[in-house]
Amino acid sequence: MFTGIVEVIGTVIEYKQTDNDEGTGGGVSLTIGDSAEILTDVHLGDSISTNGVCLTVTHFDKEKGQFKVGIAPETLRRTNLGDLRTGSKVNLERAVSGETRLGGHIVQGHVDTIATITKKSSDENALNFTFQLRDPKYIHYVVEKGFIAVDGTSLTVTDVDYKTAEFSVMLVSYTQGKVVISQKKEGDTVNIEVDLTGKLIEQQIELVLTSQLENDGPLANFVKKIVDQKLSALGK
Template sequence: MFTGLIEEIGTLRSVQRRGEAMIVTVAASKVLEGVKLGDSISVNGVCLTVVGFDGSTFSADVMPETFRHTNLQELKPGSPLNLERAMMAGGRFGGHIVQGHVDGTGTIVSRKAESNAVYFEVEPNRAELFRTIVPQGSVTLDGISLTVASVESEKGTFTVSVIPVTLKDTVLQFKSAGASVNIECDILGKYVDHWLTLRESPRAAARAGGLTAAVLRDNGFIL
């Protein structure tokens, strides 16, 4: 699990492609502190597992499912990358709950400055993402925890407002209209949406088992 607070911008050192699978090697410094094989590192918002490392790089596998559903497929040597290590249980929770499980990609429609903020308008590649993108709610773009400033679902876009320090410390500084971003919606909203969908569909709820008094009683939650 991550918080969406980027620790550093890394650089893609190399990429080995095998069809829709990849092995990426990323140059970094801070996220390598105390790194171990099997550790999780968020790369542009995608949770990847460290399969090798040295004093200045780490390597990770990208499976076909991840390749198809994220912007990692666009990576080239030299690409800047948002990096964050998995959250420590005793650390401060400065962002929101980020899993590193990307729900879809989006295209930046516009980038506009207003006073000390920069507004990014994003068009998701899947309209159903709007079920869990709400004004003043949380959303993750390329691994960055951001607040949704506005939603124009009929137009098919939403907007986030980015403060100067976030712009300076993340790959958003390099992105403008036409660039892609990985989108992860708020996990709390996704769970609520899932249970409401089951409630609206008795057949689906029956297949999933549903959350009933009998289920709670059988598992010792109620007498």
């Protein structure tokens, strides 16, 4: 679990295709540098959010400020990590501890889809971004003034267009220097994780409604009554 508050911007040192025997199932091995700040208490097997994706540390070198992770094929399909190359910058955040302040929101590090930057503009010292989701179905979990994780950064949604599957956010001056999003341009992609709360509410409602309809509960009886009234009005 993460908070969406980026701790440091790392640099990809090596991006290498791997074989099945390297533990990534034919995926990718990624070595990231400029990371000394988050390696002070690192252990093998720890989780580090890399551009919003929860990845497991398989090797680290505190003196060099580097660590290594493996990326499985499913992760490459779901995220834009396959676009990383040597020299790419990435947002990094360690998993929360018992003493971590929840400055952003609860982020799992399980990316739902990617989005393309369709508009980038300045508003005095702030930056406005508009994104379009690759998978439109996730726009239903995005609400104005709600939380969303963009490349692992907890941001507040400023506008939503459900017809075009687009939403907007604003980056204040301070945040711009702490995350990689500000360096991106129109046409670039980002990893998106929608707020978990919406998914949980949807699942609970679906389960309750399904149970009511399958077990002749009050809802099923109400629906039947409405249908009978409509049919009666039609003379059937």
